[in-house]
Amino acid sequence: MLLDQEAEKASADKADGFTDVFAKCGTDGGYFGKMRAMGDDDYTRPTLPPNPDRKMEFKGREHIMWSINNYLGLANHPEVIEVGHRALDEFGVSSPMGSRMMSGNSAYHQEFERELADFTGKEAAFLFNYGYMGVQGTIQSLLGKDDIMVMDKLSHACIVDGAFLAQSMNGAQLRVFKHNNMDNLEQVLKRINRDRKGGVLIMTEGVYGMTGDLATLKEITDLARKYDARLYIDDAHGWGTMGSQGRGTADHFGVQDEVDIYFGTFAKSFASIGGFSASTKSVTEWITYNARTQVFAKSLPMVYVQTLRKTFDLVKNGDDRRDRMWKISNSLKNGLRDLGFYVGPGEAPICSVFVPLGEHSMEHVGARTAGFLRQNGVFVTAIAYPVIPLGLLMFRMIPTAAHTEEDVAETLRVFREMRDKLGLRLTMTEDEDKKIRKVYGV
Numbered sequence: 001m002l003l004d005q006e007a008e009k010a011s012a013d014k015a016d017g018f019t020d021v022f023a024k025c026g027t028d029g030g031y032f033g034k035m036r037a038m039g040d041d042d043y044t045r046p047t048l049p050p051n052p053d054r055k056m057e058f059k060g061r062e063h064i065m066w067s068i069n070n071y072l073g074l075a076n077h078p079e080v081i082e083v084g085h086r087a088l089d090e091f092g093v094s095s096p097m098g099s100r101m102m103s104g105n106s107a108y109h110q111e112f113e114r115e116l117a118d119f120t121g122k123e124a125a126f127l128f129n130y131g132y133m134g135v136q137g138t139i140q141s142l143l144g145k146d147d148i149m150v151m152d153k154l155s156h157a158c159i160v161d162g163a164f165l166a167q168s169m170n171g172a173q174l175r176v177f178k179h180n181n182m183d184n185l186e187q188v189l190k191r192i193n194r195d196r197k198g199g200v201l202i203m204t205e206g207v208y209g210m211t212g213d214l215a216t217l218k219e220i221t222d223l224a225r226k227y228d229a230r231l232y233i234d235d236a237h238g239w240g241t242m243g244s245q246g247r248g249t250a251d252h253f254g255v256q257d258e259v260d261i262y263f264g265t266f267a268k269s270f271a272s273i274g275g276f277s278a279s280t281k282s283v284t285e286w287i288t289y290n291a292r293t294q295v296f297a298k299s300l301p302m303v304y305v306q307t308l309r310k311t312f313d314l315v316k317n318g319d320d321r322r323d324r325m326w327k328i329s330n331s332l333k334n335g336l337r338d339l340g341f342y343v344g345p346g347e348a349p350i351c352s353v354f355v356p357l358g359e360h361s362m363e364h365v366g367a368r369t370a371g372f373l374r375q376n377g378v379f380v381t382a383i384a385y386p387v388i389p390l391g392l393l394m395f396r397m398i399p400t401a402a403h404t405e406e407d408v409a410e411t412l413r414v415f416r417e418m419r420d421k422l423g424l425r426l427t428m429t430e431d432e433d434k435k436i437r438k439v440y441g442v
């Protein structure tokens, strides 16, 4: 569909025998193009108040917010803000200037890296300006010609982009295994080892952020060892929430020592920005000197380094917060199951609620259900194909330590009303159930 005169110009260009690079911009193509064409500001790019909290005002009414990764409720923590004020007074907003490689290194960055390495049980750690960039740069820096990346099919976009970069820049090869399917992973590794020339890196998430299921890390580490492969875990959603003191998903399974490179972001349970990888000294140094996204980009600003170190204390000493998060997560999941909703079997706090589309379109069911929740003060994110299989809609909810049992009760009341007023079919057909189980690799 053409949206404006840009598109007319594009047609005119075509008549001249070429297509303008901007031609598509005047159409409803691209990611979320249909929503953009509809002028949607409910589900894509909703305008929210700048202070993330368990309740937020949206379109003139208060909503219980289930869409932000503030797992431990640390967003806007007064002690972190206090440290931020002091850091601003001391360092201003521009510090440090430049990339770590050139003029953006500091003793504060290095000290924080030592703390992260100690805590994750690795020899060294490297701080990234952005989690996404860190993952991409790590993969690009390590995988060269003759090397093979073995990636879980449902890996996050930053792992995929890192793999593409390593392929196109370095000539590394990519193989994909079925989500959390250990038979398939073993088949892939076995086939690779028949005529392998270089190294192999298995790449998975720790907690899958969309659905909340855990990578089967015990089995994956066994296979990595058996087939002489290295293992890289992007634990964006497990870091801070899982394992002892929030050490992450590998610690939860007791296999942190078997993970060759551990990645955590600060954008979720730390409610901030940035990330890190931890590994041996030589691997970490290699990443430091070779990850293009870090060598050629400004380093993590000092205000974040300082506030993150405070947040790190709160996370490490935050068992009470993790307990509250789990309580809220269990109440929400159990309550929704009691109402008849299909809640995914993910073991992380994330609560994924599946609704079958039946003979209706995603837009129809999505607008009715998500619209109902929004009109009744419950803010959730609706996820559809291609993130989940065709024929299903999923509400992804993030329970946090900041939520209260009253928030859960009110949310369950609204879900019950939605179920009854919209006459939703909640029981899955055999085929729908199979599709969901495939998402979870069970």
Ligand SMILES: Cc1ncc(COP(=O)(O)O)c(C=O)c1O
Residues within 6 Å of the ligand: 130, 131, 132, 133, 135, 156, 158, 205, 209, 234, 235, 236, 237, 265, 266, 267, 273, 274, 275
């Ligand atoms: C699994 C996973 N990895 C990496 C990232 C990127 O992290 P950041 O937001 O810190 O750039 C995300 C963020 O959504 C994620 O979910």
